[in-house]
Amino acid sequence: xxxxxxxxxxxxxxxxxxxxxxxxxxxxxGVATKRHELVDEFGPARVRNTPLAEGIxxxxxxxxxxxxxxxxIDLLFAPFLCYAMDELVNSAGKLRFISGGQFAFxxxxxxMTGGGWGVGAQHNHNNEAWFVHSPGLKVLMPSSAGxxxxxxxxxxxxxxxxxxxxxxxLLHQPGEVPEGEHIVRLGMANILRQGTDVTLVSYxxxxxxxxxxxxxxxxxxxxxxxxxxxxxxxxxxxxxxxxVHKTGRLVxxxxxxxxxxxxxxIAAQVAEHAFASLRAPIIRLGGPDAPAAASHPLEQAFAPDxxxxxxAALSLCH
Numbered sequence: 609x610x611x612x613x614x615x616x617x618x619x620x621x622x623x624x625x626x627x628x629x630x631x632x633x634x635x636x637x638g639v640a641t642k643r644h645e646l647v648d649e650f651g652p653a654r655v656r657n658t659p660l661a662e663g664i665x666x667x668x669x670x671x672x673x674x675x676x677x678x679x680x681i682d683l684l685f686a687p688f689l690c691y692a693m694d695e696l697v698n699s700a701g702k703l704r705f706i707s708g709g710q711f712a713f714x715x716x717x718x719x720m721t722g723g724g725w726g727v728g729a730q731h732n733h734n735n736e737a738w739f740v741h742s743p744g745l746k747v748l749m750p751s752s753a754g755x756x757x758x759x760x761x762x763x764x765x766x767x768x769x770x771x772x773x774x775x776x777x778l779l780h781q782p783g784e785v786p787e788g789e790h791i792v793r794l795g796m797a798n799i800l801r802q803g804t805d806v807t808l809v810s811y812x813x814x815x816x817x818x819x820x821x822x823x824x825x826x827x828x829x830x831x832x833x834x835x836x837x838x839x840x841x842x843x844x845x846x847x848x849x850x851x852v853h854k855t856g857r858l859v860x861x862x863x864x865x866x867x868x869x870x871x872x873x874i875a876a877q878v879a880e881h882a883f884a885s886l887r888a889p890i891i892r893l894g895g896p897d898a899p900a901a902a903s904h905p906l907e908q909a910f911a912p913d914x915x916x917x918x919x920a921a922l923s924l925c926h
Contacts, residue, residue: 609784614750614774617757617785618718619643622680624789625764626650629678632764636665636682636718666692666717670700670769673715678764686721686773687733700769701744712767716760721749722813722863723907724777729899732776732907734864739771740841740873746794747841749773751815753783755838758792766794775812775863795842799851803833806857806921809848809874811837814861814912821917830925840870848874849881856887857924863911866894888924893917 612620623646626632633654640647640657647655658665662683669679683689689696700713723732739747746768750756756774763770800815801822808818815836822832833851837844852858858878860871871892878890893912901907 609786611782612753612757612785613780613782614753614756615779617753617783618760618774619645620785621757621760621764622646623649625761626654629764631676632678632680633672634680634682635668637684639682662688662691663695666695667699669715669717670695670703670713673700673713673769674703674711678714678716680716680718680764682718684720685727685731686719686735687730689717689719689735689738689771692717693738696739696745696769696771697742701742704768705744713769714764714767715769716763717769717771719771719773720776720779721773722775722777723900723910724775724813726902726904726907727776728902732900734862734895736771736773736840737864737869740870744768745841746770746839747773748794748839749775749812750838751775751778751810751812751836753781754785754790755792755798755836757785758790759794759838761791762794770794773812777813792838795839795844797844797847798836798838799833799847800836801832801834803831803855805831805855805925806859807833807835807848807851807855808859808861808917808921809835809837809851809871810861811840811870812863814863817912817914817917818861820914821921824914824918825921828922830921832921837870843873843877845877845881849878852878852882853885856885857921858886859891859893859917859920859924861893861912861917863895865897866892867897869894891920891924893920
């Protein structure tokens with residue numbers, strides 16, 4: 609099985625889908641520069657750079673999608689999605705419903721998120737929960753190169769607007785990617801490690817911290833089950849609830865702010881559907897209610913780390 613970085617896996621998915629479907633086009637901030645191989649193969653009519661104008665890019669994509677094209681747009685840093693909220697949330701997310709299904713909006717928005725590069729608070733803000741809360745949108749945040757490729761291919765083929773968040777810390781982290789037609793269905797979590805004592809649920813880069821914590825917990829005699837959500841909306845509630853029925857304990861981990869984050873929704877779902885199985889309170893680990901720092905040591909301390917996850921799980925089991 610070949611090894612690719614998420615950056616390369618995204619490029620492979622784009623190339624495959626552009627060969628598969630001539631209505632797929634790619635544009636955005638610097639995309640033709642960093643994806644020059646796509647320009648060489650498909651030409652500037654289907655791959656092009658744009659000005660730094662997120663609202664115009666998203667509005668153009670929504671209009672293109674309404675006419676039958678399948679645009680993929682790259683808006684670089686997720687915090688600047690705020691400039692495209694009207695186009696993404698009020699137009700792409702709602703007009704299919706408003707039109708009674710007369711229009712579809714098959715468009716994919718790529719945006720980088722999270723810490724790791726010391727880019728500071730205005731470029732580092734995990735805001736995926738904004739869009740999970742918005743009707744009509746689908747939201748993805750993979751943790752592995754293989755899932756970046758498989759989920760992006762599924763997103764491009766989906767008839768709804770999809771946001772795919774790219775964790776900066778994972779962008780150049782190699783991983784195995786299946787050859788050939790590799791599709792990952794939206795809304796399916798991935799159980800990366802089986803366990804019977806505690807469930808660790810996460811997405812993005814904190815999945816890797818959960819796996820490391822699970823290995824340490826195993827040395828302490830605790831079998832942790834690790835679930836990589838991959839898809840935040842649709843959310844695989846069934847996989848989470850089934851795991852908690854088995855383990856009776858839950859720790860939810862993400863880099864985004866703990867307040868009103870995706871972890872809060874997961875905790876609510878488990879409280880509603882698996883309360884009788886809980887042997888201990890649910891623990892949510894997330895970022896603080898504060899802007900991210902540019903300082904590398906402070907940035908590293910921003911997200912929940914392996915010791916914090918280990919301690920949380922250990923406290924539930926003892």
